Amino acid sequence: xxxDAALGRPAVAGALGxxxxxxxxxxxxxxxxxxxxxxxxxxxxxxWAPRFVPTLHRxxxxxxxxxxxxxxxxxxxxxxxSVDDVLSVRVTLTNVSDRxxxxxxxxxxxxxxxxxxxxxxxxxRWARELHPVRSPWTSGAVISEHLRGRTSHEHPPLLFAGSxxxxxxxGEVHGVHLAWSANHTMLAERLADGRRYVQAGExxxxxxxxLEPGESYTTPEVVAVYSASGLTPAxxxxxxxxxxxxxxxxxxxxxxxxxxxxxxxxxxxxTLCELADVAAVIGIERFVLDDGWFGSRRxxxxxxxxxxxxxxxxxxxxxxxxxxxxGLGMEFGIWVExxxxxxxxxxxxxHPDWALTIDGxxxxxxxxxxxxxxxxxxxxxHVLGQLDALLADHDIAYVKWDMNRDHVQGSGSTGAPGTHAxxxxxxxxxxxxxRRHPDVEFESCASGGGRIDHEILRRVERVWTSxxxxxxxxxxxxxxxxxxxxxxxxxxxxxxxRAHTTGRVHTLAFRAATALFxxxxxxxxxxxxxxxxxxxxxxxxxxxxxxxxxxxxxDVVRFDTEPAYCAHGVYAADRSEGLVSFAQLTSAPxxxxxxxxxxxxxxxGRYRIEHVALPDERWGTAATQPSWLTDGIELTGRQLAAxxxxxxxxxxxxxxxxxxxxxx
Numbered sequence: 001x002x003x004d005a006a007l008g009r010p011a012v013a014g015a016l017g018x019x020x021x022x023x024x025x026x027x028x029x030x031x032x033x034x035x036x037x038x039x040x041x042x043x044x045x046x047x048w049a050p051r052f053v054p055t056l057h058r059x060x061x062x063x064x065x066x067x068x069x070x071x072x073x074x075x076x077x078x079x080x081x082s083v084d085d086v087l088s089v090r091v092t093l094t095n096v097s098d099r100x101x102x103x104x105x106x107x108x109x110x111x112x113x114x115x116x117x118x119x120x121x122x123x124x125r126w127a128r129e130l131h132p133v134r135s136p137w138t139s140g141a142v143i144s145e146h147l148r149g150r151t152s153h154e155h156p157p158l159l160f161a162g163s164x165x166x167x168x169x170x171g172e173v174h175g176v177h178l179a180w181s182a183n184h185t186m187l188a189e190r191l192a193d194g195r196r197y198v199q200a201g202e203x204x205x206x207x208x209x210x211l212e213p214g215e216s217y218t219t220p221e222v223v224a225v226y227s228a229s230g231l232t233p234a235x236x237x238x239x240x241x242x243x244x245x246x247x248x249x250x251x252x253x254x255x256x257x258x259x260x261x262x263x264x265x266x267x268x269x270x271t272l273c274e275l276a277d278v279a280a281v282i283g284i285e286r287f288v289l290d291d292g293w294f295g296s297r298r299x300x301x302x303x304x305x306x307x308x309x310x311x312x313x314x315x316x317x318x319x320x321x322x323x324x325x326x327g328l329g330m331e332f333g334i335w336v337e338x339x340x341x342x343x344x345x346x347x348x349x350x351h352p353d354w355a356l357t358i359d360g361x362x363x364x365x366x367x368x369x370x371x372x373x374x375x376x377x378x379x380x381x382h383v384l385g386q387l388d389a390l391l392a393d394h395d396i397a398y399v400k401w402d403m404n405r406d407h408v409q410g411s412g413s414t415g416a417p418g419t420h421a422x423x424x425x426x427x428x429x430x431x432x433x434x435r436r437h438p439d440v441e442f443e444s445c446a447s448g449g450g451r452i453d454h455e456i457l458r459r460v461e462r463v464w465t466s467x468x469x470x471x472x473x474x475x476x477x478x479x480x481x482x483x484x485x486x487x488x489x490x491x492x493x494x495x496x497x498r499a500h501t502t503g504r505v506h507t508l509a510f511r512a513a514t515a516l517f518x519x520x521x522x523x524x525x526x527x528x529x530x531x532x533x534x535x536x537x538x539x540x541x542x543x544x545x546x547x548x549x550x551x552x553x554x555d556v557v558r559f560d561t562e563p564a565y566c567a568h569g570v571y572a573a574d575r576s577e578g579l580v581s582f583a584q585l586t587s588a589p590x591x592x593x594x595x596x597x598x599x600x601x602x603x604x605g606r607y608r609i610e611h612v613a614l615p616d617e618r619w620g621t622a623a624t625q626p627s628w629l630t631d632g633i634e635l636t637g638r639q640l641a642a643x644x645x646x647x648x649x650x651x652x653x654x655x656x657x658x659x660x661x662x663x664x
Contacts, residue, residue: 009193022111022197024079025091027051034189035141035199038077038093039105047073047101075101085240087224095211103209107185107201108222112174114194116161120231122480124153127468127501129449130480137161137196141189145203149182149371149407149419150446151453157184157200158484160231167560169230169599176200177238177484179454180220182407182423205417223454231483232558232600239486239556242457247434249441249461253488253519253552254285254331255541258400261469261500262525265292265299267313271527273324278526280328282534283541287325288333288400288521293318295345301368304340305347307386322395333398334390338383339426340405341372347382354379356410356418366405374429375412375421384429391437401430401460403446430459443491449477452485462489462519469495469523470502471514472653475566475583478518479558487570488552492518494540496525506653508533509614512540513581513655517551517570520544536615543612547579554578557600564588565647567596569658575602575637576662579612582647583655584620597644598660601637605662609633609645612657622649629656634663 009019020030025037029051041048052068052075059065062084068077074097082088089108095101119137121144122130135142144159146152157178163171176198178184183203190196200222209217225237242248257279263271267289276287294310297303303310309317318334325332341348341355348355348370356371357363363370374380390396412418430442441461444451448467457463463485466477474492481490492515498505515521526537544551551570557578559567564587569580582596601607610632619625625648627633633645640660648656 012193015193019193022109022195024081024089024108024110025052025077025106026109026197034191034197035187037091037105037107037109037199037201040101040103042097042099042101047075047097050075052077069096073097074099085225085237085244087226089222089224090219092216092218093211094216095213098213100213101211102207103204103211103217104206105185105201105204106217106219107199108219109197109199110174110176110222110224112161112196112198113172114196115163115172116174116196118162118164118166119188120160120162122156122158124156124449126153126447126450127466128473129153129452129466129477130156130483131476132480136164137188137190139190141187144186145184147183147203147205147407149410149422150403151181151451151456152184153447153450155186156484157186157453159186159188159198160234160483161188161196161198162231167230168232168558169560171230173227173231173234174198175225175234175238175483177223177454178220179223180423181426181451181453181456182419184220202420205419208417208420210416220455232556235483236555238454238484242454242486242489245454245458247442247457247459247461249488252548253462255283255544256286256288256333256398256521257284257526258288258290258493258521258523260290260335261495261523262527265297267292269314269321272321274527275525276321276325276328276330278529278534279522280330282526282538283545284330284522286331286333286398288335288398289318289321290335290400291337291402293334302342302344304337304342304369305345305372307336307338307383307390318394326395331397332395333400334394334396335400335402336387336390337402337404338387338429339372339374339403339422340369342369344368347372351379353413356407356412356422358409358411358415361409364408366408369405371405371407371410371422373412373418373422374425375418380425380429384432387433388436391433391440396440398441398443400443400445400464403451427455427459434459449481452481454484457485457489460489462491464491465518468499468501469493469511470499470504471495471506471511472504472585473502474514475585478514479566479568482556482558482568486552487518487556490518491521492516493521493523494537495523504653507618508536508540508616509618510583510654512543513583513614513657516540516544516547516657517568517581519552539615543614550577550579555600559596559598561596562588562594565593571600575600575605578660580658580660581655582658584650584652586652592649593647595644595646597641599641601640601660602662603636603638603641605637606634606664607637607640608661608663609635609640610659610661612659614655614657618651618654620649620651620654625649
């Protein structure tokens, strides 16, 4: 009561007599002047501006549930809030009237302090995901919306708001994420009276959600974090929440080889067996067969939907390849794209009505494919049956689950928009496959990083961060991803010397230093490497395995640097050790890099700092380099935070690894 009296807002001239609160679902009828959290109506436009009265609240196991009712509109609202490492909020709307209700929007709003006057959002595209965009938040609204049917390359549902100039280790920071794998909206608005809020929820197509009497709609979960000490500690909340998820992996993350950039669609048993032979020798632990193993799939124009082994390519089935791979001590994984169908497929020829399209219109193709309507029970059961048989009949430990086409004019069997139902069907399909095959791991891929969110992470052990394996691009992509997900679920591959997506050429040292800080993989035709290259790649894989227990359990740390550099790493939870990467991305204004400060360690602890050599490592042009590179050095955590260490002079597009080990 005292705080309420101290902070109560006066009613000002030119405004309503009362100040409507920024509630979890702020309402127009209460006098809220921002975007309402609920939009909808009944026939004739009735019941469009409800006003709820709380009827019951309860706290069970630390979870607050509040029920509210509008008897006039015939609507009930239930809000569920929990707080642990994150703030979690869901809202359910129930139609308690005897007439249907058309829901246009139901979102969750979170009020923020007026000191949060700077925004950090993310933008991107295919092969360039999760690039940060910082801007002042001085007035008006900033909206980020997405209608392409997946979490999004372009506008991922994640933002941070903080005090002016907040950094990785300084300033108040609030983070908000919508845990949903499809269309979404995020709004950050500063009202005229100075109050600020962030609003997030599913972005619905017209008519997508219609509640019959007694039916309900529940929002996706809104997950929020806070830190008074900068962005890095704030993101630990997201990581801890992900690590508590039901699909979170509990065993060491196997280093994998993906065949895509090695063979593409050119499947040949002898070639693949040779690839597996070399992979086993250099330390690969999981061999993943990518696109091209099924039906008529010799290129990307046909075969999707026919999830049976191609007798043309594998006349004896997949057993010979799988037995060869597992005989070498590796696990076998496989690529699928179950949500899609090619018009040139046996499935589409038999069931053209199963595509998520609208009758009477020529459908828009993407990668020569359409979306398969998994909201249709018979289509769902067909796909479930084929995938169940695939996993039951083969020794498959891992499934790379891809999704390569946007939802465009996609209607389900009822004629209404189908994205919401499709997304729930995707979750149900994964849940059922995991129930039937509990030892199989799954990866979420959507043209690379198009489906990275905390809801899909409840069903997969890994996400594919980007189709781009260019190490320079990956430095930024993975830094952005690290603000939402921990490294052990972040797919990161060492690609070929010349990057497939950009044409850039990088040393193995730079590629390895970049991929090291994730769930490591190799996407390179290792059978074509000479002896020296194979030895160097094996050394890089061994280096990852050496630090894997730290990288996949510790706290991700990022450091503020000049734009020419990128610095990040992982500290052990007890701060007993750490591994840090300092990368030079471009040429810099100064000949010598500035000192790298390393906050966040035990201030009174004494640390041994050493250079970790990378295979094929090369330095920049300098008469001398810092002596700690060869001799090591001992400094306290306080010294490392206040003064740091001097990185070497390096060429652009190179990196140095630094290990830290507490001595006392």
